[in-house]
Amino acid sequence: MWPVSRSSRPKQFLKFGTEHSLLQNTLLRCQAELFDDRPIIVGAKGHRFLIAQDLQEIGMSSDIVLEPVARSSCAAIAVACLQAERRAQEAIVLVLAADHHIPERGAFVRAVEVSLDDVAGGNLMTFGITPDHPATGYGYILPGERLVAGHRIDRFIEKPDRVQAEELVASGYLWNSGNFLFRADAFLAELQRRQPDVLAAVSAALDKARTDLDFLRLDEEAFCTSPRVAVDNAIFERTEKAGVLPVDYDWSDIGSWDELTKVLPADANENVTVGDAAIVDGRRNVVHSDGKLTALLGVDDLAVISTRDVVLVTARSRAQDVRSLVGTLTASGRSEANEAMQIFRPWGNYERLESTQGYQVKRITVNPGGVLSLQSHQHRAEHWVVVDGCAEATIEDAVCTLEANQSIYVPAGSRHRLANRGNDPLVLIEVQTGTYLGEDDITRFDDVYGR
Template sequence: MSRILPIVLCGGSGTRLWPLSRKTLPKQFAPLLGDKSLLQLTLERLRLLSTDVMCVAAEEHRFLVQETTQAAGVGGSQLLEPSARNTAAAMAAAALLAEPGQLLLFAPADHHIPDPDKLAATVRSGVAAAQAGYIVTFGVVPTFPSAGYGYIRQGAPLEGSAGEQGARRVDAFLEKPAADRAAQMILAGGHFWNAGIFLVQAQVLLSALAQHAPDILESCRRATARPTRDGDFIRMDRAAFESCRSQSIDYAVLEKSEQVAVVPFEGVWSDVGSWNAVAALHPCDEQHNRISGNGFAIDATRTFIHAPTRPVVALGTRDLLIVDTPDALLVAHSDNAEQVKDAVSLLTTRGRSQATRHRRVPRPWGAYDSVDDGERFAVKRLTVKPGAKLALRMHHHRAEHWVVVKGAAQVLCDGTATLVRENESIYIPPGTVYQLGNPGKTVLEIIEVQTGGYLGEDDVVRFEEGSEPDSTQAAAQRLIA
């Protein structure tokens, strides 16, 4: 069996799952099922095929992906997109960086497939067709006439060994149909939901792009001509990649190519595209209520509650979706689940930050949570990973007061290193060159109180290694040591 390299496509904004999914934390990174994100579940599934995985992700999400790959127990690299350009460009860039004969399995990061063994077996059954020069897609056997999914209509079986495992030619890709048309297709048989999972040799995909979307291929070829590598991160040329037009692989290649095959997948699958879909992933009680977290339903029917932190009580409700987060609450009728994106648009036009940003912001060293803010003050909770440190920095307009609530902090202030223990505090005046580090083996937690006339996140000067004063550099070395 040829080695398969899974490539996880981590793009997408996921506005239909607001307020949990936002631009800074799209649905693939949000903990939708227990404490695991859809990306982590995807990586754990693909681990059955390979522990070496490439993720194609936005530059701003690179640390979220890095954190998740570590939690999932997989290694590999991240191909960073300077801007979103849809699946055709993402797949083209990944294929250009692979060996020509490498089998690439492209999979979305935000789908739910609870039977990883069945998926792995289905993917392996498509290897012969992929090696024979086909782009192999995996069609989900439909369980109901959905008008929300695209469909694949199968054609004749492939010839020879390529068709031994049930692979057939794709006769057509069909747009999302009306409900009655979807019912007709299911009754007719031979139609599958399009899950957007593809197995293909790198050279086969590149040849198809050269034939059907040469402009996309050329832009990506220029973007990947001289990639830069920083640890696990692979960066492309920004200008070249951003010159690429945005189009899905379905429209750019698959609907035009005659070398596309389909292998049926008979397992459970969901694209988790709405809060109704999320609700369906949870068990229901006798009144058909579904609860995630700290939700309570009293005399309620067909109500979904997502309450990861504080208690949320639904009393006498019917057919509601209730989604709670620390800084925004959604209450919607289940019939209006597809209109959540309109709420995001409204909040965006009103200039509300909750439309796109969460309170908690991940950073390579850990995260910060904006607890409270007002005139001339802001309160944050910092968590710093064991052995991690913030970059050496300075603020012009704000002072910072830190109280260590868990662990011990090593703090560098204008060349003087200090160890600040639990229940101790330290004051960082404006204009101080400072650095925070966690020398311990557990997570460091700090309550930070900012004061001053301007508290914007852009009031920061970060120093590159070697650019700070000699005394500060020497103390920084002692701090790191």
């Protein structure tokens, strides 16, 4: 979903024109008596404040466990199971990808309920989606012998080509949703049998974990010793206890811009738009525009994605190949491949509006109660102009209050801090000038967030 989704702010934190992000919808989907009211989120340390903000927006709390490095799904699920067992010895764990679209909440909850009898018998269940077309972007599962509600899994097939996908759909295969349900002890027993090195590494990382604000940070040295293996390959394709429940609710992993047509309504010409967009004499187009008007004339079957720093134009039939384009851009050193214009911090966020030799302009939003670190910069000065809210500015030993339309100058080398003591967001424009404007030109003297 590049360029809107980037490694610094991936798609699970995006809203795609809807009220909630994909992560928020995943959490809200599990608000039922069937589920524990405090989920466990295993995520990357670089995304910790994005996770916290999403939770805050929907008024939920969670155990947030931070991975120091990525070790694929097997290690992440092992972390969640061990954490769940600390709460309850007979814990049942529902493992959900944070970025899937399942609009039918009732059907989803019923599917989980129906699977509990099979889970009680020690089976490791997954949910198989009944295909409505021969997709090439999903793995496939062949259901076999009947269990209580689901089926034993006879065979896994990785992402097929078009011809094979048509054959698989005709033969009764299901899409592999990558969502799972099992007893924590049953999964950990299979993990000990199939991937003991993963379990040993994760157990040590959790035993040595430390609390940081609202986060639990896994020990990096221990966690790094875990093999990087996906749970499908490591466990489900090898165990005789794997089962699948066929389901027919709407589902998408929103893996490409073409998939956005499953999430948002189309117009009379089958065009799907998000943001400021206009289409004349065009059909079956997908347009996502952040900020500027994006206009199409006389074209069909395109995905046109416009952000502040990137415009992507691709045939919808090639939307799955965008990741290869990102790989090429990364290899060539283009920062746009991975870095988003809007960067989130524990106190709020900032957005780069313009950057060139000698100066940079940012829009900074400080949440109510947010406090930036007491810091200094060797190579740049800063000018702050408040446009909304009320700022408390500290420069050396002087503290002053700035309201809308007021400004202050921060000399290079001076100790300074910005805070929002009010109840409304503080928005200001920061103009940086100097010989070097990198984010690593910072010395912190005090930080309430422990950075």
